[in-house]
Amino acid sequence: MAMAAIDFVGALDATVRIAAVGVGLTGMELVADRRAFQPRGPFSVNVVASFHRGPAWLLVGPNTVVAVAFLQIAAAAVLVVLGPLYLIGQLALVAATITSMALRWRRGLGGDGAEQLTIIILVAATLAFVPKTSPGRAALAVAFVAAQSSLAYVTAGVAKLVSPVWRGGTALPAILATYGHGHAWAAGMLRAHPKVGTMLGWGVMLFEALFPFLLLGPYALALATAMVGVSFHLACAVLMGLNSFAWSFPATYVCLFAVRVYLLV
Amino acid sequence: MDTIWTGVVGLGFLLWWIASVINQYPLRWWEHVVRHDWLRLVPSWTFFAPRPGRRDDHLVFRDFEHGLAGCWHEVDVGEAWLPLRWLWNPYRFRQKALMDLVNGLLKTRRRYRERQLDQSVEQLSLPYFGLLAWVSSQPVATRPCLRQFAVVASMGHGLDRALRIIYVSHIHRVPDGDGGN
Numbered sequence: 001m002a003m004a005a006i007d008f009v010g011a012l013d014a015t016v017r018i019a020a021v022g023v024g025l026t027g028m029e030l031v032a033d034r035r036a037f038q039p040r041g042p043f044s045v046n047v048v049a050s051f052h053r054g055p056a057w058l059l060v061g062p063n064t065v066v067a068v069a070f071l072q073i074a075a076a077a078v079l080v081v082l083g084p085l086y087l088i089g090q091l092a093l094v095a096a097t098i099t100s101m102a103l104r105w106r107r108g109l110g111g112d113g114a115e116q117l118t119i120i121i122l123v124a125a126t127l128a129f130v131p132k133t134s135p136g137r138a139a140l141a142v143a144f145v146a147a148q149s150s151l152a153y154v155t156a157g158v159a160k161l162v163s164p165v166w167r168g169g170t171a172l173p174a175i176l177a178t179y180g181h182g183h184a185w186a187a188g189m190l191r192a193h194p195k196v197g198t199m200l201g202w203g204v205m206l207f208e209a210l211f212p213f214l215l216l217g218p219y220a221l222a223l224a225t226a227m228v229g230v231s232f233h234l235a236c237a238v239l240m241g242l243n244s245f246a247w248s249f250p251a252t253y254v255c256l257f258a259v260r261v262y263l264l265v
Numbered sequence: 266m267d268t269i270w271t272g273v274v275g276l277g278f279l280l281w282w283i284a285s286v287i288n289q290y291p292l293r294w295w296e297h298v299v300r301h302d303w304l305r306l307v308p309s310w311t312f313f314a315p316r317p318g319r320r321d322d323h324l325v326f327r328d329f330e331h332g333l334a335g336c337w338h339e340v341d342v343g344e345a346w347l348p349l350r351w352l353w354n355p356y357r358f359r360q361k362a363l364m365d366l367v368n369g370l371l372k373t374r375r376r377y378r379e380r381q382l383d384q385s386v387e388q389l390s391l392p393y394f395g396l397l398a399w400v401s402s403q404p405v406a407t408r409p410c411l412r413q414f415a416v417v418a419s420m421g422h423g424l425d426r427a428l429r430i431i432y433v434s435h436i437h438r439v440p441d442g443d444g445g446n
Contacts, residue, residue, distance in 0.1 A: 025352070028355075029353070029354065029355035029357070029358070030355075030358070032355040033343065033355040033356055033359065036358060036362075039402055040403055040404075041402075042359045042362040042363065042399055043358070044402060046398055046402055047399045047402060049398075050391075050395050050397070051366075051391040051394050051395040051398075053303075054303065104305070105303075105304065107358060107362070109361070109362040109365045109366065110357075110358040110359065112361060113308070113309075113310060113312055116305075116308040116309075119306070120306070123306070124278070127274045128274075134267065134270075134271060136268075137270075137271050137274050140271070140274060140275045141274075143278075144278040144281070144282060148282065148285060148308070151282070151286060151289070153310075155289045156310055156311060156312045159289075159312075159314035160313070160314040160315070162315060163314050163315035163317075165316060165317065166317070171317045171319075174317065174420075175313060175317050175318065177319070177421050177422060178319065178321050179321045179344075179419075179422070180321050180360055180364070181318065182422070183347075187421075187422060188422075234351070237350075238350075238351040241345055241350040241351070241354050243350065243352055243353065243354045243357075244357075246351070
């Protein structure tokens with residue numbers, strides 16, 4: 001059926017464009033905090049060499065890191081505007097994939113789930129679009145990205161559901177009471193209204209654990225689930241500073257909807 | 266040829282996804298396998314669970330001169346500008362780096378305790394090396410310099426903030442090449 005009718009190439013193209021916004025922002029953030037790669041920073045050659053398992057000669061200095069980050073920003077800009085389908089887009093896709101992986105490898109630390117998912121999207125898209133676009137490989141890449149996204153949500157939800165701290169309703173107020181991943185106003189609000197904290201915690205657990213299954217429901221339910229998902233990641237960005245998650249995870253929704261259509265229509 | 270390559274890619278995706286599923290469980294045998302994932306392509310998706318981070322870590326150090334301990338100084342990990350943090354958060358990498366190193370060190374300590382190993386061996390762990398290298402790269406007032414670091418955890422905001430010392434290192438000599446004035 002349906003394989004030819006569903007535009008997997010278009011779905012993967014849209015996913016890459018959305019994820020590329022996050023890639024560009026990450027590159028700009030690394031350039032902005034380039035001091036972190038200089039001798040007193042946590043990513044200086046001396047510090048990283050003390051715990052990194054890779055070859056020391058690959059631990060390049062701060063100027064090279066900034067040059068690679070600029071290349072990442074340029075590649076991301078091309079992907080956002082032109083997409084990965086044409087020659088220049090394919091070159092940009094390869095550049096964005098290599099620079100993202102290289103910069104994460106060079107830091108050795110300080111990565112997060114958004115960066116992991118972004119690299120998964122970029123590698124999958126590279127295999128689908130390079131050296132030339134293949135609708136078959138694009139379909140496989142879309143299914144793979146959707147499967148990784150589903151695994152991420154379900155794992156995050158189940159890991160919270162088995163945790164007494166989360167079930168007891170104290171996790172969310174405690175996280176928001178930190179500076180690193182918190183927000184003073186939200187922490188104060190949850191401290192004043194503990195039941196709200198418990199309800200929100202259960203809401204997060206159930207939403208994450210059920211997310212891919214809700215997408216398989218009626219179209220209105222799937223659309224509402226996706227909207228809740230985008231709002232959830234925006235809230236995490238505002239309240240917890242998880243800005244990069246707001247690009248990488250919603251980017252996968254396009255792939256999830258393509259798989260939904262393939263399975264249900 | 267294209268069909269064969271598509272098949273290889275499909276098989277690669279399948280194996281990658283299976284490895285990702287296995288990686289969500291804390292299996293000792295799998296840790297030995299995934300250690301060889303140099304590019305860290307196999308993800309871990311247990312965000313803030315099962316035990317969410319409920320503290321802010323602060324890396325502090327002090328120097329000893331003529332046997333006397335000086336003041337504690339905090340290593341700068343930056344502070345995000347709250348109104349724009351939802352979009353622009355450049356210090357997140359160094360803040361997460363500190364979190365990763367401290368969590369790694371505490372995990373190492375826990376494991377050594379479980380195995381009833383000598384606690385001083387944790388000085389040879391990679392997270393300890395990382396933290397020591399980081400504080401050793403901070404400015405030095407006098408040479409030779411003896412330096413000690415500690416990790417202080419804070420919980421809460423403003424006046425409600427509680428502090429707790431969660432780690433105190435041994436005293437180390439800062440190598441002459443490090444910690445330029």
